[in-house]
Structures are given as C-alpha cells and as structure tokens.
Amino acid sequence: MKRAYVNPDLCIGCGLCVSMAPEVFRLNEQGLSEAYAETPEDELDAVVEAVDSCPVKAISIVEEDFDTEN
Numbered sequence: 001m002k003r004a005y006v007n008p009d010l011c012i013g014c015g016l017c018v019s020m021a022p023e024v025f026r027l028n029e030q031g032l033s034e035a036y037a038e039t040p041e042d043e044l045d046a047v048v049e050a051v052d053s054c055p056v057k058a059i060s061i062v063e064e065d066f067d068t069e070n
C-alpha cells in the first residue's frame with residue numbers, strides 16, 4: 001500500500017493537494033496539509049498529480065510494507 005507524506009516544514013498550506021485528492025489530504029489545525037489516509041489505488045493518479053503540482057514539492061509517496069506476519 002502506498003502512502004503520501006507531507007513535509008510540514010515545506011508545506012505552505014495552499015490547499016492544492018486537498019482539492020486534488022480530498023480522500024487523502026486535509027488541512028490540519030495549523031493550516032498545513034497532512035495525508036490522513038492511505039492512498040487507494042484509484043486515488044494514486046490524483047496523488048501523483050498533487051506531488052507534481054505542489055509548488056514547494058512538499059509531498060512524497062512512500063511504499064508501506066505490511067508483510068509482517070503475526
């Protein structure tokens with residue numbers, strides 16, 4: 001599963017990513033974006049577009065590995 005990450009030191013809270021992928025990003029109480037959900041496959045294109053569109057390049061996508069066996 002992929003997950004977006006917003007660097008809070010870079011984000012300027014323009015809201016672009018929130019409008020592009022509202023199921024993944026939201027503005028927190030500081031007015032900065034945060035990725036509050038994993039990135040579902042059908043949202044991946046929107047998230048990649050948000051990564052490319054972010055004016056300060058604050059968003060990255062990381063691969064989360066859930067292969068741990070209990």
Ligand code: SF4
Pocket residue numbers: 006010011012013014015016017018032033053054055056057058059
């Ligand atoms: S597009 Fe970039 S700068 Fe704008 S709110 Fe999203 S992460 Fe922050």
